[in-house]
Amino acid sequence: MKSVKNITQSTLAIKKSQFITTLIPCNDPSQINQLIQKYRADDATHNCVAYIVGGSIKADDDGEPSGTAGLPMLNVLERQELSNIIVIVTRYFGGIKLGAGGLTRAYSNAVVQALDEAEIVEKTLVKKYQIALDYHFTKKAEYLMRIMDVKLIATTYDEKAHYTLYIRDPAFLEQLKELTSNQFYCQEIGEDYI
Structure with a gap:
């Protein structure tokens, strides 16, 4: 489009x-x-x-x-x-x-x-996700976002680090799962053209 x-x-x-x-x-x-x-x-x-x-x-x-x-x-x-x-x-x-x-x-x-x-x-239709993970995974997760061309929309911090992002390649979630030993929360919250 x-x-x-x-x-x-x-x-x-x-x-x-x-x-x-x-x-x-x-x-x-x-x-x-x-x-x-x-x-x-x-x-x-x-x-x-x-x-x-x-x-x-x-x-x-x-x-x-x-x-x-x-x-x-x-x-x-x-x-x-x-x-x-x-x-x-x-x-x-x-x-x-x-x-x-x-x-x-x-x-x-x-x-x-x-x-x-x-x-x-x-522009292509891309899924939007909310991800939460423990602080000790943040540096590796953010590095993974950069190398896999994941578009970061927002970051908030409380007891965990929360990221809102556009993910084009579902392999990112598999990599994140492996990186964190499946210790993260992930929810698809919509999609948008980017």
Whole structure:
């Protein structure tokens, strides 16, 4: 699956109108509305939106003539085979009308330009785990994480060391089992695209 690595913004000026494109990576459909509210500009003439997140697909013209903004933006995402992405094009009207064809080109070009500036990455679905182990295993466990390319998300300490991590290769858990003589706690707590 291809998506953008980071939130990316780009500005395109056409006949005195400003088209500010914001590309937002999003893996969780429940966050779509919150992210749109966060990155839309309340003082803008229009905040047109298109997204493909999981099975959720939407295009919104936000007051522009029907089919001239959201759908052309969505078409760009689909042609580039992107997913888990939200795109918002914020328009500040400059006083010159562009017509239906001009609007369609403007919104499409704004998204294309932003994608050219963004870092596109291949993301894979990876399982997320919570692991707890005794302190005397931490140095060896952390070394194993580094050599097996395990992505550490968070570490907390109380009576044990607790790690939250993404594990691509299940062989890591077998190695950890051997390293600790099976004296560790492990629970799968979800999965995410990384």
